Amino acid sequence: MAKVPSIGVTPYFITAIFMELDDAFFMRKALQQAERAFAEDEVPVGAVVVSNGQIIGTGYNQSERLHDVTAHAEMIAITAAQEYLGAKYLKNCTLYVTLEPCTMCAGALYWSQVDKIVIAARDPKRGFDRLTENILHPKTEVVWDIMADEGAALMSDFFKKLR
Ligand SMILES: [Zn+2]
Numbered sequence: 001m002a003k004v005p006s007i008g009v010t011p012y013f014i015t016a017i018f019m020e021l022d023d024a025f026f027m028r029k030a031l032q033q034a035e036r037a038f039a040e041d042e043v044p045v046g047a048v049v050v051s052n053g054q055i056i057g058t059g060y061n062q063s064e065r066l067h068d069v070t071a072h073a074e075m076i077a078i079t080a081a082q083e084y085l086g087a088k089y090l091k092n093c094t095l096y097v098t099l100e101p102c103t104m105c106a107g108a109l110y111w112s113q114v115d116k117i118v119i120a121a122r123d124p125k126r127g128f129d130r131l132t133e134n135i136l137h138p139k140t141e142v143v144w145d146i147m148a149d150e151g152a153a154l155m156s157d158f159f160k161k162l163r
Helices: 010-039 073-084 103-114 147-161
Strands: 046-051 054-060 092-098 118-121 141-143
Touching: 010 046, 010 073, 010 092, 010 118, 010 147, 046 073, 054 073, 054 118, 073 092, 073 103, 092 103, 092 147, 118 147
Parallel strands: 092 118, 118 141
Antiparallel strands: 046 054, 046 092
């Protein structure tokens, strides 16, 4: 086997691969949260907040159990992360969520000033992206379609189960 030559572009290439692995790794954690919601007959959406490669907040939809329409996965994960940090701004944090946030959660994410949001499945009916105006914080980066099929499959399985 030929030795990989050390050329200038290699580090960037490797960095890109690891970033992608990271996103899939943490999205899997968010999907595990969504599975918990599924098991509890809640709409299966899960979220985790990551800071410096560490999960500092998790959440899954608990609207039925808590009789609370605001108990979305993102809201719970944001609150948990803020409590962990002892701060209201999610500086240097990334939120991973299995379904495109609704406008309520996008509003909360705006107030949190989170650095980055990574989204699995899209939600054309209730997702924030159907708005023409960007309601996220201007500094917030959005990454779409990470493990989108897995996120969407949980949703369709759930609604099949309801029928
Ligand atoms: Zn929401």
